[in-house]
Amino acid sequence: MPRPAASPLPLFRVPLPTTRLVSMPTLTAVYGDITRQDVDAVVNAANRRMRGGGGVDGAIHRAGGPAVLADCIERFPHGLATGDAGWTTAGALPATWVIHTVGPNFSAGERDRSLLESCYRRSLEVADELGVRSIAFPLISAGIYSWPLDDAIGAAVDVLRGTETGVGDIRIVAFSPSTFERVASRLGHSGR
Ligand code: AR6
Numbered sequence: 001m002p003r004p005a006a007s008p009l010p011l012f013r014v015p016l017p018t019t020r021l022v023s024m025p026t027l028t029a030v031y032g033d034i035t036r037q038d039v040d041a042v043v044n045a046a047n048r049r050m051r052g053g054g055g056v057d058g059a060i061h062r063a064g065g066p067a068v069l070a071d072c073i074e075r076f077p078h079g080l081a082t083g084d085a086g087w088t089t090a091g092a093l094p095a096t097w098v099i100h101t102v103g104p105n106f107s108a109g110e111r112d113r114s115l116l117e118s119c120y121r122r123s124l125e126v127a128d129e130l131g132v133r134s135i136a137f138p139l140i141s142a143g144i145y146s147w148p149l150d151d152a153i154g155a156a157v158d159v160l161r162g163t164e165t166g167v168g169d170i171r172i173v174a175f176s177p178s179t180f181e182r183v184a185s186r187l188g189h190s191g192r
Contacts, residue, residue: 031175037173042093042099043085044060045140048082050100051073052072082103085122086100099135135169153183
């Protein structure tokens with residue numbers, strides 16, 4: 001009776017590290033002004049009109065200069081939908097791109113958390129299209145749009161930690177020491 005062929009050595013079955021494991025992004029909390037961040041892209045908490053405003057939107061347009069508004073007008077003649085994101089030049093900012101996203105306006109009754117989560121997810125998709133390696137996010141909807149702060153932080157951390165992306169360095173920029181403590185504590189409690 002012929003002997004059965006030797007089974008192949010199992011060496012080839014040893015799992016090799018995948019690109020995804022090697023490029024696991026870091027997610028960090030930063031205290032400061034997002035317009036000072038030395039990153040490839042800063043995210044703007046914009047509104048649907050996409051013509052500037054207050055809060056972080058005003059700060060980004062002031063620091064970026066008129067080129068940011070000119071690009072908004074050219075690239076977004078009809079504005080942008082809530083939960084969506086799109087890019088412009090960063091003008092005079094240290095960053096190369098501004099990725100604008102429109103958060104839900106909690107105080108106006110827009111309370112669907114999936115819209116807020118979509119802002120982070122779509123911003124990362126746009127960042128991947130641009131080949132961005134480092135990005136700084138504000139806490140979208142947590143200011144003028146009045147989303148409750150702890151849930152705004154939770155939505156940011158959940159999506160930024162749970163989304164596959166080629167961006168290696170992701171920062172959440174908090175504009176006050178107390179907000180920074182809350183973001184850092186949320187990151188710490190979740191294990192990274
Ligand atoms: N750097 C980092 N974070 C900042 C900065 C800054 N320079 N300035 C404010 N924040 P908000 P929203 C924080 O109000 O709630 C605008 O008029 C702020 O403390 O900028 O999404 C737009 O045009 C808060 O934690 O954005 C819209 O109409 C977070 O950024 C509307 O406000 C977001 O606050 C959007 O409201």
